[in-house]
Amino acid sequence: MTKESSTTFRKVINQYPHFKRKLLWLYDLANAYLPFIIGTLTRFPAYIQNKMNSKVLAKPGTLSYAGGVFNPGALVLDNRRIFLLARSQVVPWFKARGKYRQYYLQGAPVGFILECQSLKITEEFVITRTTEFPNDESYAIEDFRLFRWKGMSMVNHSLIIKGKTDGFIYQEAVQSALSCFDETEKSFRFCALPKVDFPTEKFEKNWMYREHGEELLLFYSVNPYKVLALEVEGQFVFKTIINRQFGGKLKDPGGFGTMVSYSTNPIDFDDAHWLMVIHQIKYTSVGRCYYHWAVLIDNTTFFPVKITSIPIFSGKGARGRLPGYRYISSILNVENEILFFAGEGDVYVTVTKKPVTELSDLFVDI
Secondary structure, eight states: OOOHHHHHHHHHTOOOOOHHHHHOOOOHHHHHHHHHHHHHHHHHHHHHHHHHHHHEEOTTGGGGTTTOOOEEEEEEEEESSSEEEEEESSGGGGGSGGGGGGGGTTOOOEEEEETTTOOOOEEEEEEEEESSSOOSEEEEEEEEEEEEEEEEEEEEEEEEEEEEEETEEEEEEEEEEEEETTTTTTTEEEEOOBBBOOOOOOEEEEEEEEEEETEEEEEEEEEEEEEEEEEEEETTTTEEEEEEEOHHHHHHHTTSOSOOOEEEEOEOOSSSEEEEEEEEEETTTEEEEEEEEEEETTTTTEEEEEEEOSSSSESTOOSSTTTEEEEEEEEEETTEEEEEEEEEETTEEEEEEEEEEHTTTTEEEO
């Protein structure tokens, strides 16, 4: 449309305000639902494959949370039980607007106990007791991961500082935090905002942790590859021990030119390696699509040594309103199988099993 014809069109349509309102309404409707329609039409056969290979553990309505449950951390309690800690939402994220905008970032941590073999949920509960967090209501917590340290069940998670403009709540800042979970009391105790020896950004997420002997390691970023060690225990002050740039596949595994981030805490893979999952986002016509790769870390040098030659998961075929949002948030090694726990569509918790041998066949040198 030329500039002249565009001007003429505006003059004509302004003479019919009722028709103009209808046209704008249809335009807004198309922008709201077109990605969903396109995504639905293009997600097959990946959607069918995902449904066949994964199991839904939580969904909208679980524990009365209409907005769903997603992005779980996972921890093996003993040889019979697995504990999951996930985020819930009062209403779905896509409805937390307009008259429901006060429900944005509203929800509570929720827990699940699973049988190791069947992955059947034997207990589920809402965690209502949280202590030593900020005293006001201007924060939210999400993206839980779990690890053991000195016999305690630790939670690394995001602490969102909420802002408000014209009645709308938004994320003003995000910090990486550490808390402790009491399995007996089913309570959450805030420990600290860990301190590092370099400047950080206003939005910090996906810091990963691993106990190693008497050390507590912090995996800060993929590239540059930064690993830190706990220096002052009481205050959770960490000191950089590795800071190295990597090229090749670790720098841009999908060739998307976007940032690569950690997804999971490291777990034991074999006697010499830890297993981690990293992710990279590809921007598509229907929004973001998450791709995940597995990485092996030498458990002596703490350097990455292998990465899968292809993504082990993509967001294609994800459950939920839009394809693309399948986020692997935790992994466990149980009887020669890796359990991949994910959030799908920001409303589901799912789990997928992969044999250790299947992953081993995909690894290539970094």
